Amino acid sequence: MLSPEAFEAAYPDDELADELPNSPIASLRDIQYLYGKLYTLATTGGGEYASYLTPDAAGDLVDTDDSLVVVRIDISGEDPTLADDTIGPVQLTRYTESLVQNVSHCKYPAARGIDHSITHQAGRNSDPDKLARYAKERLTKWATDDVVIDVAEEHPDGWIIEDLAALSEDETTLEAIEDAVTTSLGGESTTALLTVQVKTEPNGDYRWPGEIDAFLEAMRQRKLSKLVTKNDADDSSGDATGIVTGQPERTVGTSEDPQNYFLGKQLEKFPGLDIEEAWRSHPISEDAAITVMNADTFVEACTYRTFGTKVYYLPYFFGRPTPEKAYRLYNLLYQAATNDGDETPIERAYIDHREKNVDERDLRFYVSAVMPHQMSRYDVFGETLNGRLQYPRELAFTHNRLVDDTSAFNSITDWTPPLPTNDSWGLLTSDDSRLNSVSTGWYFYQTFAERDDADADADDPRIGALVSVLSGDAIAIEVLLEEYVQRIIDDQTDDSEHEGFPSFLVASQFAQLCSLADSKLELLRTTDTAKAPITREPTYEEHTMPDFDAIPITDGGHPADDKLESFIESTPALSSTADDKEAVATQRRGAFLLGSLVGDIGSYQEYHEDRSTTLVDQYPVKSITNSRIKKVTQETIAKTLTYTRQEKKQQGGYPGTKADHIVDRLRETILDPDPDDWEIDTDDLRFYYALGVTYGMNDHPWDTDAQDDETTTLEEEH
Structure with a gap:
């Protein structure tokens, strides 16, 4: 395959322009056709038959010993015969890059059957007897194939094929071929291509298959015959307007497809499909179909697997292909096909554009996720042509900025930030590999309910979220809340895997929610006006974390009170200024405040009272419902007052109520309006309760000596 530099040198602008489609990219087929065209130009060059060759099929044989067995035939005289010159009837040689077009191999990917071309690829380490049989079959099978015979009857050089067929009936000739092959191999097995050279003129040279048009046309017709007979069709072809070229032409209906989207078994694409009439539903011309099949190498290079699915992320440039766009696209595809790294296509595109400082506004991606059930039967979902590099890239940058620089996760006072961070949790620290996390789906694997990937299905919300982010489609907030809450409940319930309340998980989920x-x-959506504030971007202040010695000492109000007020008002879902269904916003704020008090008092019980069971354990997330929240609030405030009186006795004049910055607000939101009449749904209620618990557990002065030890005991590190 040509390097990008060699490709550009081999195909100047004007020459390349003649090879490119004249219409804008508007479908998956257009992308596949362009990929196939670029691949063909880079491997076998231009020309009528170039797209029919399959150089990669035997690519591993190039420059290996004994990799080409050539049967040499002289038909320049009155009767066809084997060569009797110094080289002999069979030549065992090395298959080289310079011979690729001369040998003109066209693979037929079938368990049993000969290749489309007269050149045939043997299996790995075939023994001499098998190779001798394959060599004879160049005459006995290929030259006598029905399609090849039909070509011979019509083609001006068809007599060449007919002479080979005549030799197939000569047992002496066949025995001579067998003896020559086995003698050349010396009893050794090898992996090789088997082909012929033919001398057609008395004083001429022996010609390769690529130099004989009749051989190439027969190869072409053999391959085309498979495009109309696949899946038991007799002849799925007819005259129609091709979906790629837009021209009236003979079209085929059962051509192969790099993604198996349009085969007869894919009934979800064409319900009730009559395979004989498939060309009407999906008309593609013969040559275009072959070119599409050649896209396979580049298509596969732009895929990766996650959640039991295969994700296609195929780059292209918006509008009609031009030489400039084609050079840029070929560079991306070449890097994808030859790069041995673990980067996803998204990361490679980002690296390429960053290094070359290329304008990416016209760069698009076809995005889909495919789930195979059995051979040639796939589920296809999340399909879009509007994927952009900006969505996963900006999400990665936004998340890093949020946990690095905003007041939600950083503090410049002597009090902790609202939510904890932890270097052992990927979503709670800046991560240079965040783009990989987003593009592979690991970003959602860390926060959504866990599933067995072996039993993955098309309804897996992690897959839906991944495809949405890759394509820039918004995710329903209801899906996120349901997944978040289920994961929290699972982690809090599973004592064998997780210890304590999963505060780092909740903080990770909230960081993800804010980033989306x-x-x-705008990657969040809802049709419920009560949840609309959750989809809005928070307005946290941005600042970086200073050294502990540089943290200023507050003067005036209690830092915990200021921190809570700022966090609530900067979080649209909790803010008292929410203008959508203000009652639900107040209820959500009440759930958060209750969780904050439970987390605050629970931490006090654990670290000051040395209790093994705390309020956090007593009121787990799964226990919180509209019908119970009033009782939980009353009991938690009562417990708070108990500890307040206890500390007053021990310390003398204890000012106010313990955690009064939470208690005062909580009374206003829960105890005055009766929770029995609340409208907030359960997942919404539980998630913000869990967020409050996380907040309350992290609500204390900075302690540089104990902070690391304390946080690691709160829950098992991720």
Whole structure:
């Protein structure tokens, strides 16, 4: 395959322009056709038959010993015969790059059957007897094939094929071929291509298959015959307007497809499909179908697997292909096909554009996720042509900025930030591999309910979220809340895998939620006006974490009170200024405040009272419902007052109520309006309760000596 530099040198602008489609990219087929065209130009060059060759099929044989067995035939005289010159009837040689077009191999991917071309690829380490049989079959099978015979009857050089067929009936000739092959191999097995050279003129040279048009046309017709007879069709072809060229032409209906989208078994694409009439539903011309099949190498290079599915992320440039766009696209595809690294196509595109400082506004991606059930039967979902590099890239940047620089996860006072961070949790620290996390789906694997990937299905919300982010489609907030809450409940319930309340998980989920809500991305949606504030970007202040010695000492109000007020008002879902269904916003804020008090008092019980069971354990997330929240609030405040009186006795004049910055607000939101009449749904209620618990557990002065030890005991590190 040509390097990008060699490709550009081999195909100047004007020459390349003649090879490119004249219409804008508008479908998956258009992308596949362009990929196939670029691949063909880079491997076998231009020309009528170039797209029919399959150089990669025997690519591993190039420059290996004994990799080409050539049967040499002289038909320049009155009767066809084997060569009797110094080289002999059979030549065992090395298959080289310079011979690729001369040998003109066209693979037929079938368990049993000969290749489309007269050149045939043997199996790995075939023994001499098998190779001798394959050599004879160049005459006995290929030259006598029905399709090949039909070509011979019509083609001006068809007599060459007929002479080979005549030799197939000469047992002496066949025995001579067998003896020559086995003698040349010396009893050794090898992996090789088997082909012929033919001398057609008395004083001429022996010609390769690529130099004989009749051989190439027969190869072409053999391959085309498979495009109309697949899946038991007799002749799925007819005259129609091709979906790629837009021209009236003979079209075929059962051509192969790099993604198996349009085969007869894919009934979800064409319900009730009559395989004989498939060309009407999906008309593609013969040559275009072959070119599409050649896209396979580049298509496969732009895929990766996650959640039991295969994700296609195929780059292309918006609009009609031009030489400039084709050079840029070929560079991306070449790097994808030859790069041995673990980067996803998204990361490679980002690296390429960053290094070359290329304008990416016209760069698009076809995105889909495919789940195979059995051979040639796939589920296809999440399909879009509007994927952009900006969505996963900006999400990665936004998440890093959020946990690095905003007041939600950082503090410049002597009090902790609202939510904890932890270097052992990927979503709670800046991560240079965040783009990989987003593009592979690991980003959602860490926060959504866990599933067995071996039993993955098309309804897996992790897959839906991944495809949405890759394509820039918004995710329903209801899906996120349901997944978040289920994961929290599972982790809090499973004592064998997780210890304590999963505060780092909740903080990770909230960081993800805020990142998806970024106003530049708008990756969250809802039809419920009560949940609309959750989809809005928070307005946290941005600042970096200073050294502990540089943290200023507050003067005036209690830092915990200021921190809570700032966090609530900067979080649209909790803010008292929410203008959508204000009652639900107040209820959500009440759930958060209750969780904050439970987390605050629970931490006090654990670290000051040395209790093994705390309020956090007593009121797990799964126990929180509209009908119970009033009772939980009353009991938690009662417990708070008990500890307040206890500390007053021990310390004398204890000012106010313990955690009064939470208690005062909680009374206003829960105890005055009766929770029995609340409208907030359960997942919404539980998630913000869990967020509150996380907040409360992290609500204390900075302690540089104990902080690391304390946080690691709160729950098992991720």
